[in-house]
Amino acid sequence: MGLDDIRYDHIIAATEEFRRLGRDAFLRTYGFGRARSYELVLDGSRYDSKAIAGVAHGYATGDFLKARDFSGGAATVARCLRELGFVVETGEPSPNRAALLARLRKLKVSRGPGSPAPSRHQPLSLLWAIARTADELPRLTSWPTFRDEVGPLLVEFGLRHARATPEYPFWYLQGSGLWEVRGIPSELAEKTPNARTFNELQPKAGFTAETADLLRDPVTRLQAIATICETYLESTERRTLFARIGLSGYTTAGDLLSSSGEEASGTTMEEYGRTTGPAPRREATRSVIVRDEALARKVKELEDNRCQICDTVLRYMNRPYSQAAHIRGLGNPHHGPDELQNLLCLCPNCHVLFDGLEIYVDSDGMVRGTGGGRDPRPLRRDPRHPMDEEHIAYHRTLCTLNARKREVG
Structure with missing residues (x-):
């Protein structure tokens, strides 16, 4: 059942009944x-947003919805309330999310003789498994697949002089409480199985069902990646690591175009890299995200086509020109919502820098350069244009994750 019939006055009536009853x-x-x-925030009071929407629907149509009748969340209830002009805020992270991050910080990793640095075997294995979760692959993986895919990662990104032993994280990650192994008889599980045993029995391993469910949430997943990197992989060049491990989506906030670096096939190269003949073509089928053009027009209208970061107003074809930029990207792996609260009005230059994680908005609303060397300036905010702080924090975490990587390199 939709919420399209709800109007501002219906929400107010529901909040008044909320206060009257308790x-x-x-x-x-x-x-x-x-x-x-x-939660809906109104005049300093907080209201359970889904309940308010369900009762407001009753005031609008006579049909009072119950919790089972419709779904809540950013794309439904929160969006409805925000489009009506109300403020909706997210609560504190769930205890389950906090517990997950705490477990990630306390992995029982080994340390080599004479080396104070923690082994990277478990952290790298977890990042690999998180990439599978982001790609919606099965949470349990066969030993041969784990061995063949994680083993090379341990060679390339593990500590210098450390042996690549994928059988150890495959088994010992169970100590984190986030991982399980299936297919090993109990009598063999009492002592540590070795690679030969795994090769014979072909067990499977991966995140527990609860952990996998938590990591399907894009915000939790990003926080988990950031926690692993800052705790165990501070000196790792992350752009290379993410590209190899299947997490390259976390090196940008949007859909920046990148050069493939490939020469066009079927053409002849002349001096200075010029080609002769027409540019080649190839057939392709793509699945693209359908954006709400009305929302893009709305944010530009609210901000008068003026960039919220540099205050520039561009003109093209004798008309003002600006771009609607999503704070948290719509595509995989970010899966941000297409809503006004997730949009900025930017000039093309600032849009590229924002999507490329070169600039971010700090907790005080100041725009800063990820690598420093940029004078901070406030993000301009029109009172009619609400922005979700959770989306801004998500983008800021992405910038922090990538800034640390670049500083080390």
């Missing part, structure tokens, strides 16, 4: 639980 009685009366993520 939270517990209101939720009990209409069959809702407490909000786990999104």
Whole structure:
């Protein structure tokens, strides 16, 4: 059931009943639980957003929705409320997410003789498994696949002089509480199985079902990647690592075009790299994200086509020109929502820098350069243009993740 019939006055009526009955009685009366993520904030009070939307639907149509009748979240309830002009905020990270990140910080990693640095076998294995989760692959992987894909990563990105032994993280990651191994008989599991045993029995391993479910959330997944990198892989060149491990999507915030570096086939190269003959063509089928053009026009209208970062107003064909930039990218792996609260109005230059993680918005609303050397300036905010701080924090985490990598290199 949709929420399109709800209007501003219906939300106000629902919040008034909420205050009159009290939270517990209101939720009990209409069959809702407490909000786990999104809360409506009005006049200093906080309301469970999904419950308010369900009751407001009743005021609008006579059909009071219950929790099971519709889905909540950024793309439904939060978007509806924000489009009506209300402020919707996210609550604190769930205890499960906090516990996941705490476990990642406390991996039982070994240290080689004479080396204070922790082994990278478990962190690299976890990043590889997270990449599989982002690609929606099965959470449990066969030993041969793990061995053949993780083994080379341990050689390339492990500590110098460390042996590449994929059988160790395959088995010992169980100590993190985030990982499980299936297919090893109990009598063999009492002592550490070796690679020969794995080759014979062909077990499977991967994240536990609960962990995999948590990591399907893009925000949790990014925080997990950042935690692993800052705790165990500070000196690793991350752009190369992410490209090899299947996480290259985390090196940009959007859909920046990159040069393939490939020569055009079927053409002849002259001096100075010029080609003769027509440019070649090839057939291709693509799946593209359908963006809401009305939202893009809305953010440009609210900001008068003026860049919110550098304050520039460009003109093209005697008309003002600006671009609607998503704060948290819409595509894989970010899966940001196409909503006004996830949009900025930027000039092309600032759009490229923002998507390329060269600039970010700090917690005080100042735009800074990821690598330093840029004078901070405030992000201009029109009161009519709400922006979700969670999206801004997501982009900031991406910038921090990539800045540390580049500084080391």
